[in-house]
Amino acid sequence: MFGMAANVGEEEATVSLVDVLEEDEELENEASAVLGGSDSEKCSYPEGYVKRQALYACNTCTPKGGEPAGICLACSYKCHEGHDLFELYTKRNFRCDCGNDKFGEMECKLYADKEKVNSGNKYSHNFFGLYCTCDRPYPDPEDEAPDEMIQCIVCEDWFHGRHLGCVVPDCVELQEMICESCMNKTAFLWNYAAHIAVPPMTKVSPCKGEEDVKVEVENDEEEKKINNEKPKSSADEKVQVNGTSACKRKHQEEAEGSSEEGCRLREMKASGWSRTLQGAVFWPSAWRTKLCTCTDCKVLYTDAGVSFLLDEMDTVLAYENKGKSTMQAEQAGGAEGRDPLMSALNNLNRVQQLEIIHGYNDMKTELKDFLQRFAAEGKVVTPEDIRHFFEQQQSRKRRRANTGQYYCS
Template sequence: MAEEQTVSLVDVLEENEELEEEASAVLAGSDSDLCSYPQGYVKRQALYACSTCTPAGGEPAGVCLACSYKCHEGHDLFELYTKRNFRCDCGNRKFTELQCKLFLEKDELNSQNKYSQNFFGVYCTCSRPYPDPDDQHLGVGVPDSVELQEMICESCMNNNSFLWTYSAHLSVPGAAVEVKEETNPNVPKEEEKGDDVMEPSCKRSREEAEPGCRLKELQEIGQKRVHSGAVFWPSAWRSKLCSCNTCKERLSAAGLSFLLDESDTVLAYENKGKSSEQTRQGPDPLMSALDNLNRVQQLEIIHGYNDMKTELKDFLQRFAAEGKVSFRLKDLCWDYWEFNNNLSCPVL
């Protein structure tokens, strides 16, 4: 007879802590009470798209974290994770039958916002939902590396071809084959063909690069990689990009100045959220309570937790079957209470 699988109380608490950290990483860096509209085009924030108010075929729109709670409670929302330089659209002209409850004086449109297919629930170059039941990939296997921090899709790499030069030297290995370019000793180095430093619209050649330009130095090494598939980057890779005046101008012309900003990364945003959450939290009341329980009482808590976990898993399968990836805790608790009506809802 197989031995019954047991879960320690430490395992339970560690799993709960991991879930809280994941939520804090995305949400704690944004204000859950006040609309972000008065802040203008926020550097980075958690965003949602409401398919109830702006369905497919209409104009795309995004709402901040606070508005997703206060103005769109109970609606079908697409989680957009975080986006940069965005101003909350809630209640503007795109929402014909909804007025923002948190900030009334808003312009009809936010002209500097950028939209994509994400606002209608499809993602990536394959235009698939997330989570994707067909498990589509990015044209390349995801490398198994603890260094992995950021990803740039093949389309964006091709639109900014200078990134392929950096990828041959800075990206996480294993995602694509790297090859050494063979140079012809009979051809002067300045006549050798290399990657364009930037897209043609910038109209600057390699020879115009400043002395000591790191990008030019990498190009002259001649090491390349296959121009195919998404590219994965390790932590601190941005700090190794060239920041000479010429490269700064080129990045600005391409709208990529944020690549030189270490605080722009998702990791920096997440760390800010975690730090803010830890500052707000005091001592863990659960840990304090457990210190006063004996062994038998702790085991009873573990068994109760496991029973609830099994029932909740069955319940959540309903959401997976309907393709929903976003819901409110209050709605979840109420539906769960109806699903298993011998429980009382703790948050209603």
């Protein structure tokens, strides 16, 4: 779903061979990572609410105006082949809906004994092919602006970068994002954002002089739960911060290195560091390990419905790594049964199999050699070059046919 639209100028656009090969490899790796973590043969329904899986929505069976529903990878292949599907990337804690009451008379071909409704599933406009605060499809035929789509790790909706209310930092693929709406619903996360989010936090107090500086501290419900105190009076809502030349480092060390007996969140609130409470927030790698795990904070996460933030294996990156490992293990073990090409070859006789494999290997080798010449010379590949290559392929194929070449078993 991460994608960047391309601007097209008046002249014919050209790309280098390196760009083509890198993009192709990136797309292949991404597909393997997302799909490799899900089973393409068996419906995931018996597994219950799966921790994370690749999901799809069927516009043919559950169009906009009806009940939203999600289907697993296997059902998208076996039960909804040829249908108009929306790719939802991945969702957490979801159970396959295929064949339940939302699909009318249609039954799941892979697992028939399903409950009428999966009450634990959460749905959004994504299940009707709509995304972001602009409530538009992706790709959007009416949107010519180059932009990328980024997923919020809490609501799992996808947003255009320009609609996040902030500047999207570089290397966004290495980070996680929480949209402004979800930040406001879990207001205590703003305290973490002031200390560990990307870009670096800003300080309300100047932290330059030797005099005391008064800093406002938010008196919200989460603070009352953490501190186990009665509501403070307005006079108590001030905290004195002694400003010194080393205070920035001191507060950061206290926030990141608090003792196990203390509450890290409470210390962050008392540090005086603040951040503008608007716009999406981007988080660096391994930021979840810096969240406080004291008893009171765990209750806070549960009440806010974000306990999954304490699970490092909840991340999409962890899921993708699992998918890559699964694919590599299958390839190393010779697990060819799930490969569509191998399945098709198994239905052919030995002679046909050898002919196809021979032709494929020939074309692969020749295409690689052909393109490597362009890469070595730093040239771009034009449509005429590609046409010339396949004309040569057809010419060689005709010569082999005329000579009566064949392969015996």
